[in-house]
Amino acid sequence: xxxxxxxxxxxxxxRKGVPTLRPGDRLKxxxxxxxxxxxxxxxxxxxxxxxxxxxxxxxxxYDNSLLLNVMSPTAGLLxxxxxxIDVEVCSQSSLILSSPAALRIHKMDAGSAALSQQFHxxxxxxxxxxxxxxxxQGESDFSQTTQIEVEKDGSLFFIESIAPGRVAYSETFExxxxxxxxxxxxxxxLVGLERYxxxxxxxxxxxxxxxxxxxxxxxxxxxANELAGKADLEKFIHNLNTSSLLAGASRLAAGPSWxxxxxxxxxxxxxxxxxxxxxxxxxKLGRKAPPxxx
Numbered sequence: 001x002x003x004x005x006x007x008x009x010x011x012x013x014x015r016k017g018v019p020t021l022r023p024g025d026r027l028k029x030x031x032x033x034x035x036x037x038x039x040x041x042x043x044x045x046x047x048x049x050x051x052x053x054x055x056x057x058x059x060x061x062y063d064n065s066l067l068l069n070v071m072s073p074t075a076g077l078l079x080x081x082x083x084x085i086d087v088e089v090c091s092q093s094s095l096i097l098s099s100p101a102a103l104r105i106h107k108m109d110a111g112s113a114a115l116s117q118q119f120h121x122x123x124x125x126x127x128x129x130x131x132x133x134x135x136x137q138g139e140s141d142f143s144q145t146t147q148i149e150v151e152k153d154g155s156l157f158f159i160e161s162i163a164p165g166r167v168a169y170s171e172t173f174e175x176x177x178x179x180x181x182x183x184x185x186x187x188x189x190l191v192g193l194e195r196y197x198x199x200x201x202x203x204x205x206x207x208x209x210x211x212x213x214x215x216x217x218x219x220x221x222x223x224a225n226e227l228a229g230k231a232d233l234e235k236f237i238h239n240l241n242t243s244s245l246l247a248g249a250s251r252l253a254a255g256p257s258w259x260x261x262x263x264x265x266x267x268x269x270x271x272x273x274x275x276x277x278x279x280x281x282x283x284k285l286g287r288k289a290p291p292x293x294x
Contacts, residue, residue, distance in 0.1 A: 076104030
């Protein structure tokens with residue numbers, strides 16, 4: 001992982017055929033993906049395009065699923081940087097997007113960074129988005145917008161995991177601002193909408209700290225016909241609760257759609273809970289959870 005100073009050095013260096021960037025230039029990255037199936041039912045990428053600070057690794061197949069590791073070869077996002085993600089999972093296709101490293105939002109003297117992402121799942125398609133932590137470092141300003149559309153008979157397992165800062169360095173809620181808006185549609189019906197802004201200097205993070213001083217927050221959108229009208233997911237999530245982990249599940253406005261929330265001071269315990277929920281999800285679908293190859 002490159003340090004911020006090293007990334008600026010890369011911006012100055014330039015290579016043949018690659019535009020030279022100067023200090024102060026900002027990265028406008030993107031990721032464009034479409035996943036389809038071939039005549040044998042195996043997943044393939046029919047559309048693939050990306051630009052720094054996004055990079056994608058070699059895709060792997062597990063059964064009929066396609067696993068793609070998405071990473072940032074730079075230090076993370078600086079003021080003025082932005083990423084736009086557009087992902088489509090076609091009918092009967094299965095795509096897993098995994099991030100092996102955290103996304104770091106760095107200190108900013110002025111300005112902000114932004115991530116905009118759109119996902120569309122067709123009937124019979126399956127999308128899993130499984131990133132590592134979003135780390136909001138001291139004096140950073142970051143906005144994130146997510147729009148997900150799942151058509152009828154489509155399936156979704158979408159994770160959002162947020163760290164309160166560089167906790168290992170005793171840095172907690174020292175960022176300037178974090179704005180987040182997430183929208184989930186199922187069968188063209190709005191079933192989930194979450195919108196909030198956290199500005200620690202104004203005390204808007206207080207509700208996150210009621211249970212834990214340095215909480216790691218996880219939100220999971222789940223859509224699956226196999227979970228329609230069943231309370232076993234709620235029971236499973238309830239049984240994850242411990243003295244150091246708070247967990248809850250809510251059925252959303254329509255369709256076989258759910259939202260799961262986790263809160264804990266221990267990122268290892270959070271990851272173990274995520275893995276347990278993921279295994280439960282795939283078991284309900286009659287599949288084995290594909291390895292993430294991180």
